[in-house]
Amino acid sequence: MAGTAHPELTRNQALVLKALDSAEGPLGAYAILDRLRDKGFRAPLQVYRALDKLLEFGLVHRLESINAFVACAHPECHAHATIAFAICDKCGRVSEFGDEDVEDRLGTWAKEHKFKPTKTTIEIRGFCEKCASEG
């Protein structure tokens, strides 16, 4: 599921992406760093530089509300559409989804106010079905 061909990733970029892919939830930059120490990673910048590129390629998303990163769930169709995230505050699992209506409404607001969007963040914090039922 993960390694389809993209613009060829460098070693560091591939390692960071793999770390995110094999994680069960979002990871902070320092958590990624820790998981890659045995691969030779020594400093945060190595992680951040790789993340910058992966974000640019659309292979990774940044979750602004928790300062963490996830591998894109649909890396094939890297439609640059606005994506929403539902983040479970208990188990950390993230669901990624798009909604054209939401996108349209926000786009309409922007047009009406002559605002030129560059990036839109939509993040729903809460509890997933399993965690909500467990209390």
Place this chain on the structure above:
Amino acid sequence: MAGTAHPELTRNQALVLKALDSAEGPLGAYAILDRLRDKGFRAPLQVYRALDKLLEFGLVHRLESINAFVACAHPECHAHATIAFAICDKCGRVSEFGDEDVEDRLGTWAKEHKFKPTKTTIEIRGFCEKCASEG
């Protein structure tokens, strides 16, 4: 007790709120601290504790994507509805707006996936009309 009236603000809370109110754009916690040093503020925690309460009262919003805070534009009707923000990356100005359709669509997604939302973040980064036209 989700009543309408919030308790009287403490001195520190009032000072932090005033700092945000009189600012032209969002402020980081340390920027707030700097503006309140001559009022006796010495440590970040004084700011963060006040902010926690102000957020709870709905008098202040946190902008997740820039780690900053703004006074609520409509403090009277602190409808706890989902609010969206448009943030100009050049001049820093923030527009605050609500959209029932967006809220409905996200709420529908949540229901369909049995996700229990606690807080929803919607932030549009970009350039306001004035800044976009200036390049």
Place this chain on the structure above:
DNA sequence: ATCGTTGCGTTATGCTATAACGTATGGCGT
């Protein structure tokens, strides 16, 4: 009175992110 709650002040610490330096590599035109 004493207990619990809330706010406050201070010090110390942790987490998140970037600046600034230098090195290495690879493509490309001449």
Place this chain on the structure above:
DNA sequence: ACGCCATACGTTATAGCATAACGCAACGAT
């Protein structure tokens, strides 16, 4: 080949954001 430039990399240091943990003070309720 050579110089040139762009990109990635490694390292150290620093900036920026946020909380832990201690103790004290004020106040209201039992």
